[in-house]
Amino acid sequence: MKILWFCMMLIPGPFLFHFYETTMRNHGADISYSFINGFHVIWSILAGVLSIRASLRVFFLMHSFMIVGSIILAQLFIIPPNDSWFNPFTMNVVILLSALPILFGQLVTRLITQSLYRFIKNKNLP
Numbered sequence: 849m850k851i852l853w854f855c856m857m858l859i860p861g862p863f864l865f866h867f868y869e870t871t872m873r874n875h876g877a878d879i880s881y882s883f884i885n886g887f888h889v890i891w892s893i894l895a896g897v898l899s900i901r902a903s904l905r906v907f908f909l910m911h912s913f914m915i916v917g918s919i920i921l922a923q924l925f926i927i928p929p930n931d932s933w934f935n936p937f938t939m940n941v942v943i944l945l946s947a948l949p950i951l952f953g954q955l956v957t958r959l960i961t962q963s964l965y966r967f968i969k970n971k972n973l974p
Contacts, residue, residue, distance in 0.1 A: 853898035857910040863918035896957025
């Protein structure tokens with residue numbers, strides 16, 4: 849379970865969101881936010897459930913790696929459609945800010961799953 853969670857945490861979610869958005873905008877296509885937001889919600893819930901065996905230190909460390917990896921990939925691959933695309937912030941700050949809902953979503957899912965797991969485990973069934 850830890851290995852599957854570790855592999856899921858290697859997915860650079862904030863980068864994928866902004867890469868999809870800027871690529872679609874550069875090609876003049878319609879942007880389907882329901883697709884990319886649905887992916888992020890499902891990914892956050894699944895990764896939150898799988899993270900119950902990892903310590904909080906490892907949890908935050910893996911999120912730090914995901915954020916740094918997203919920023920590096922964004923510097924390499926994202927070309928904004930215009931100069932004011934990420935205003936009033938820089939691209940790095942926008943990627944960091946878009947990583948925070950992912951972090952909090954996985955953290956809340958992790959806490960709920962851990963409490964349910966402990967409740968079921970400690971319940972004395974006849």
